[in-house]
C-alpha cells in the first residue's frame with residue numbers, strides 16, 4: 079500500500095492504515111478442530127471485525143486523505159504545524 083493515503087482523526091498523523099484483525103489464529107484453529115460451527119462463526123466474526131487502524135495511536139478512526147473531510151483535517155494539521163514553527 080502507498081504511504082500517507084489516510085489521515086487519523088484522533089492524532090492527525092498521515093500514514094497508511096494498519097490492518098488489524100481481532101482474535102487469534104490459535105483460537106480459530108482450535109475451534110475448527112474441536113467444533114465445526116463455532117469455528118465458522120469465529121472466522122466470520124474475525125473477518126467482520128477487521129479494521130484499518132492508525133499505526134501511531136491504534137485508533138480505528140482513519141479516513142482517506144482524498145475525501146473532503148480528510149482534506150479539511152489535513153489543512154488543519156498543517157496549519158498547526160506552521161503555527162508551531
Ligand SMILES: [Zn+2]
Pocket residue numbers: 086087088089090091132133134135136137
Ligand atoms: Zn492516530
